[in-house]
Amino acid sequence: MRAYVLKHYGGPEGSQLMDVPAPTPRPRDILVEVHAAGLNPVDYKFRQGKLRAILRPKLPFVLGNELAGEVIALGSDVKRWRVGDRVFARVAKDRGGAFADQACVDEDHAALMPRNLDFTTAAAVPLAGLTALQALRDELGVKPGQKVFISGGAGGVGTFAIQIAKWLGAHVTTTASKRGEALVRSLGCDGVIDYATQDISKAEGRFDAGFDLIGGKTLEQMFEIMKPGTKIVSIAGVPEPQTAIKDLGGRRALAVVFWIISYGIRSRARRVGVSYRYLFMHASGTELAGLAELIEQGQLKVIIDKTCPFTKIPEALAYVESGHAKGKVVVTMR
Ligand SMILES: NC(=O)c1ccc[n+]([C@@H]2O[C@H](COP(=O)([O-])OP(=O)(O)OC[C@H]3O[C@@H](n4cnc5c(N)ncnc54)[C@H](OP(=O)(O)O)[C@@H]3O)[C@@H](O)[C@H]2O)c1
The missing domain is CATH 3.40.50.720 (NAD(P)-binding Rossmann-like Domain)
Structure with a gap:
């Protein structure tokens, strides 16, 4: 599958779009076919190595902190989710993996997407x-x-x-x-x-x-x-x-x-x-479900500045890094 991978900390040259094996769900994971992923300043700060004091995953590491997509497989202990569910999630801080065709998400970190949103808009919400x-x-x-x-x-x-x-x-x-x-x-x-x-x-x-x-x-x-x-x-x-x-x-x-x-x-x-x-925010499927409800009731609008195809992720991240986004930036995988 395609993934945007951090090979070494520093500038944009340390990350690249490449083919990697698809991830295997742990017992309490759902495997999601990612349709869209939201970008955040934490993505480039992480790439720069600014979070190394608190997060030190092994490199190479698939970047990306939030996504929307469809469940395509379940870990052995997962009871709450079904294949075909349309979900969105902020993935665990130390896990990343959203900038890819498929990603594993802890079942407690996902929520059903608001019914009135498409994948692109939903991916902009979690983080x-x-x-x-x-x-x-x-x-x-x-x-x-x-x-x-x-x-x-x-x-x-x-x-x-x-x-x-x-x-x-x-x-x-x-x-x-x-x-x-x-x-x-x-x-x-x-x-x-x-x-x-x-x-x-x-x-x-x-x-x-x-x-x-x-x-x-x-x-x-x-x-x-x-x-x-x-x-x-x-x-x-x-x-x-x-x-x-x-x-x-x-x-x-x-x-x-x-x-x-x-x-x-x-x-x-x-x-x-x-x-x-x-505050260092935390992932939570329950709280995300609360946001989904607000969105469905029309209380919360999602503001998207830019949407780019996944192949343009370096440019999309550079735009976020410019510090002038109005609302969110999202990349689409499909
Ligand atoms: N600790 C956590 O858990 C956590 C979670 C999420 C985000 N964050 C951090 O929170 C910060 C904001 O995140 P974000 O996603 O909202 O960033 P963002 O989308 O990149 O913010 C960009 C916006 O900030 C405005 N801006 C830039 N400098 C400004 C200033 N001096 N005063 C007022 N507005 C200014 C820009 O407006 P103009 O273009 O008009 O200048 C632009 O619209 C980032 O540092 C991020 O890393 C931390």
Whole structure:
């Protein structure tokens, strides 16, 4: 089968489209004929070797973190799925494999695709959709009427985050450039700050919850616009001890490293009475089924910037790496 394979960490030349043997399902896996796979910044960050401190699979390694397709075989212990089911999934962090004609997925990580979506659109949902849900509902506990600030609303995660925050009943302000403003407003955003020309401190009032998708200076400035006693969850800043304990399987040595590297940002948070959490999202079929329901009810739209054939995956990944996607980028296998 065709697969996009990482041979060595670094630039795009370290990965290539090649023929590899099809994967064999473990007892609790389903084997999926992949129709489409979504791209995410984690794909190029992983390729660059930036995640080596936390994920170290053996190379060569088939890249790709999310997919939509049809079940074509079942592991020996799988009871919930049938051959022919149309599923979508964020595959396990350490497993990859979505950029291929066939992929094995842990049965607990898959969900039935929303009935009103095709494979291409469904493949854009799992990673970004779950990240937004886990941050806003589970980590921040956003409640109706609260003021939520989301940095970077126009990209893959942001377009889900705005809609999920609105679904939770929040008043939402985001940052976007002129290129992204119409899109974020169309998703229901109440306030927009043009990050290229305006300072975040220009945001009206103070916020009850912050979701940071940008990191760096943006994250630092977000601390200044939060009410005391509130929380910022970042997916682009610096990992902190909870990331290792809650999201990465309780790795204590890693928690110490994260304690050290997050010292500055945690001190900044403490000074203004705000708590800081770096979330590393997790795969979950159950939570994905919840997103499928929202999509079927028309509460959640999937915004796709670009769709490319699988053979164009290097170009598609380069586009994601440019950092300007509006919504999601997807490659199609069939
Ligand atoms: N920890 C986790 O579990 C997790 C999960 C998912 C994603 N992430 C991370 O979260 C980040 C966002 O992911 P994504 O999929 O949303 O990325 P993305 O789709 O590549 O985001 C691109 C968008 O970001 C906008 N943007 C760029 N710089 C900006 C800035 N300074 N302020 C506001 N907007 C800006 C761009 O708008 P313009 O083109 O208009 O500039 C573009 O629309 C990435 O770093 C990713 O690795 C982490």
